[in-house]
Amino acid sequence: MALNLIRKLMFSSLFCFTAATASAETFVFTAIPDEDETKLVERFKGVADYLSQELDVEVRYIPVKSYAAAVSAFRNNQVQLAWFGGLSGVQARRLVPGSEAIAQGVEDEAFQTYFIANTSTGIENAEELSALEEELKGKTFTFGSKGSTSGRLMPEFYIRDVFGAQPEEFFSRVGFSGNHTRTLRLVEAGTYQVGALNFQVWEKELADGNIDTDAVQVIWETPPYPDYQWTIRGDVNERFGDGFKERVTEALLNLDDQALLESFPRSGFIPASNDDYEPIRKTAEEIGILD
Amino acid sequence: MLSSPTVRTSLIFVAVALISLLFADIAITASNPWRDLGNFFLGVLTPNFFSSEGLMTALLRTVAFAFVGVALGSVCGFLLSLVYRFLPVRIFCAFIRAIHELFWALIFLQFFGFHPLTGVLAIAIPYSGIFAKVYSEILDEADPEPGRLLPPGTGTIAAFLYTRIPDCWVQLRTYTAYRLECGLRSSAILGFVGLPTLGFYLESSFSQGLYSDAGAMLILFYVLIATMPLWVKPKILPVYILGAPFFLGEGLPIVWGNVERFFTEDIVPSPLRDGEGLAGLIPWFNDLMINEAMPGIWNTVILTQIALVATGILTLLAFPLISNHFGGPVRRTSGHVFLVIARSTPEYILAYILLQLWGPSMLPAVVALALHNGGIIGHLIGRQTNGIRLRPDAPTGFNRYSWELVPRVYRSFLAFLFYRWEIIMRETAILGILGIYTLGFYVDSAIQNIRFDRAMVLILITALLNIGIDALGRYIRRKLALQTMPTC
Structure with a gap:
């Protein structure tokens, strides 16, 4: 019986190996885990199907658990394309010479961070962050992920810039929720009094009726900055044939499946370049996240 | 009683834990922690x-x-x-x-x-x-x-x-x-x-x-x-x-x-990589030590000491649950179930669950470490008491617990506890990944910022700290002549 079982195992392992060799020519992409995983998997499986149809190669999406894992997978050439945030994109392109930002969402040219507060704090919306100094001081505050642009980099920059203090000095407790949806839930539940998140996540959840506006409100909106983009490795043409990069770019820019775009949520994709993200790089250097 | 070295050692550790509590960040920050906990248990009762x-x-x-x-x-x-x-x-x-x-x-x-x-x-x-x-x-x-x-x-x-x-x-x-x-x-x-x-x-x-x-x-x-x-x-x-x-x-x-x-x-320190040489290495290392390693070590040690004593207290409370000297079969069965669940759940998962429910502070970590390790040691001590034969006229209830059983198992209890000291510290460090400011937090931050040179130095420091605690634990066990077989 044991022998029989071993034989079966050998047989199934053979399948594993053939599957592995077949996947050598698979075009793999990932995305930063900035939202609930179920949503991401659903969204990017749709993108994978779309791309594999347009490009005539097998396309696979792999979910990761952290922003850094997305950057590392890209750098290690285990994925060739990624949907990065502003900061993770800058990090990835610095580490992979020749890689390029090829497309961004229409909304990503002028992205924003919303500061939100639990209504029990009584903090009202203000035009200028400096007007809230008294009220915000000593509150508990959560960022999103440590590697997030809208959830960490930009809010930290404005906190330092406006209040002249590090977040840990200014607030009584500073946390990293992990992603934007969780920041929203934690502030809504009062676990943290104040938080900062991606404005698109807020707007979408609001439109879907998923926010209890009696419990949480937007108190400040940052000035616009560039954010998310699709970044591709420079060596994809050698691996997938001449003109592959251009075909991927073309496919992304032509994506007009409304339901899919809605899930991002973006109204469409437009061309992007590495230089668009210079402001992000400078900000990251200024607050010491980048060397 | 104070003349007994085991009691003295225990009291010193309790005192250290109490002092650590003064510096520790213990709080429930969630506004409705019990509702969330209730929802969680409801989820366990209605598994999908x-x-x-x-x-x-x-x-x-x-x-x-x-x-x-x-x-x-x-x-x-x-x-x-x-x-x-x-x-x-x-x-x-x-x-x-x-x-x-x-x-x-x-x-x-x-x-x-x-x-x-x-x-x-x-x-x-x-x-x-x-x-x-x-x-x-x-x-x-x-x-x-x-x-x-x-x-x-x-x-x-x-x-x-x-x-x-x-x-x-x-x-x-x-x-x-x-x-x-x-x-x-x-x-x-x-x-x-x-x-x-x-x-x-x-x-x-x-x-x-x-x-x-x-x-x-x-x-x-x-x-x-x-x-x-x-x-x-x-x-x-x-x-x-x-x-x-x-x-x-x-x-x-x-x-x-x-x-x-x-x-x-x-993993080559960035000043060396950028050709700044040894002159650049010293400020780099100082910055790392002052801003990351020191706070990390401090929080790791504080949390470890509190968790160690909490584990001890929980063990002493939990072992009667499965001991033959108390209660009936119903209590013992439910005691077994509780201890099996407590020790089968990795600390990391327990801490993760409690952090989600209670909000961030050291409290979820302390409770998680105490539950898991207390479950393990409680199980071993409980089993050990089952081998003890008491006189037919031995006292019952609390007197039996405090005058007959605890003194008999106290030495092996301490032995197990010091044996797990290093394990508790290793876990404490790792819980930082969940957002408690122990060494793991700084390691995770360095990795998130793609600074593997810093991450490696911090991991090395964590390892050295562990080796130190391990040596200290062995020293105390030898000093008190505590013997354990490595079964936990």
């Missing part, structure tokens, strides 16, 4: 076993990674145990086991990426160090008499195989089986950093508040561990071990250039 198609695959992978990792670890550990008397080997083993599985996984993820090798090595390496130590302790305890009776000229290997091994075989087997259970826990939590095991799905379900899905996963995990005696049989073990490598999943192919890059570039 069909939430994710990947769940069964994840369970299979969890088992596969545990088998391959532990098998590899035990073979390497056994070989190392044969040369364990040499100091460099002992130092090497102490070092590799001082680094937690999750840290190993985070390191391998940087160059092997999502390849099965990452998970296998993350388990096998620290386990080799642990196996080497424990196997060598077991082998040293073997009765030397049979060896002396051998005729002169018997080969060393034959002598070893025919005299030492048979004498220790049962203990070696028991300990390896126990490690396999630990391996399942380690394997499960590797999912939290992205490997395809149970933790991967548990983390997603939890963070989205899908408590029924998370409940189902936890229940399956408990069933898996509780039924181990049924499905792990010596006869079919070879089949599992040979078969497991084929169920690790394919992951993504390894690019070997990344390995070289990691060791020759990534």
Whole structure:
């Protein structure tokens, strides 16, 4: 019986190996885990199907658990394309010479961070962050992920810039929720009094009726900055044939499946370049996240 | 009573924990923690076993990674145990086991990426160090008499195989089986950093508040561990071990250039990499020590000391639950269930759950560490009391507890506690990944910022701290003449 079982195992392992060799020519992409995983998997499986149809190669999406894992997978050439945030994109392109930002969402040219507060704090919306100094001081505050642009980099920059203090000095407790949806839930539940998140996540959840506006409100909106983009490795043409990069770019820019775009949520994709993200790089250097 | 060295030591540790409490960040910050806890238990009572198609695959992978990792670890550990008397080997083993599985996984993820090798090595390496130590302790305890009776000229290997091994075989087997259970826990939590095991799905379900899905996963995990005696049989073990490598999943192919890059570039301190030389290295190192290492060490030590004493208190409260000297069969059965759940749940998962429910502070970590470790030691002590025969007219109730049983088991209680001191510290460091400001927090931050040079220095510091605590724990055990067999 044991022998029989071993034989079966050998047989199934053979399948594993053939599957592995077949996947050598698979075009793999990932995305930063900035939202609930179920949503991401659903969204990017749709993108994978779309791309594999347009490009005539097998396309696979792999979910990761952290922003850094997305950057590392890209750098290690285990994925060739990624949907990065502003900061993770800058990090990835610095580490992979020749890689390029090829497309961004229409909304990503002028992205924003919303500061939100639990209504029990009584903090009202203000035009200028400096007007809230008294009220915000000593509150508990959560960022999103440590590697997030809208959830960490930009809010930290404005906190330092406006209040002249590090977040840990200014607030009584500073946390990293992990992603934007969780920041929203934690502030809504009062676990943290104040938080900062991606404005698109807020707007979408609001439109879907998923926010209890009696419990949480937007108190400040940052000035616009560039954010998310699709970044591709420079060596994809050698691996997938001449003109592959251009075909991927073309496919992304032509994506007009409304339901899919809605899930991002973006109204469409437009061309992007590495230089668009210079402001992000400078900000990251200024607050010491980048060397 | 104060003249007793065990009591004095205990009081010193309690005092240290109380002082640590003054500096510790203990709070429930969630505005409605009990409602969330209620929702969670409701989820466990209404498990949804069909939430994710990947769940069964994840369970299979969890088992596969545990088998391959532990098998590899035990073979390497056994070989190392044969040369364990040499100091460099002992130092090497102490070092590799001082680094937690999750840290190993985070390191391998940087160059092997999502390849099965990452998970296998993350388990096998620290386990080799642990196996080497424990196997060598077991082998040293073997009765030397049979060896002396051998005729002169018997080969060393034959002598070893025919005299030492048979004498220790049962203990070696028991300990390896126990490690396999630990391996399942380690394997499960590797999912939290992205490997395809149970933790991967548990983390997603939890963070989205899908408590029924998370409940189902936890229940399956408990069933898996509780039924181990049924499905792990010596006869079919070879089949599992040979078969497991084929169920690790394919992951993504390894690019070997990344390995070289990691060791020759990534972990080289950035001032050296940028050609600033030694002059640049000193400010870099100072900055790292002052802003990250020192606060990390401080918080790790504080949390460890509080958790150690909390574990002790919980153990003393919990062991009567399964002791024959108290209560009836109903109480003992539920006591067993409670202790099995407490010790089967990895600290990391317990802390993760409590952090989600109570909000961030050291409290969830203390409770998680105390529950898990208290569950383990409570179980061992409870079993030990069952071997104690009391006089027929011995007092009952609280008097029996405080005057008959506790004094009799107190020394082994302390021995187990000091034995787990280092383990508690290793876990404390790793809980930083969840957002408590221990060393793991700074390691994770460095990795998130793609600064592996900093991460490696911090991991080294964590390892040294662990080795220090391990040495101190051994010193105290020797000083108090406390003996344990390595069964926990």
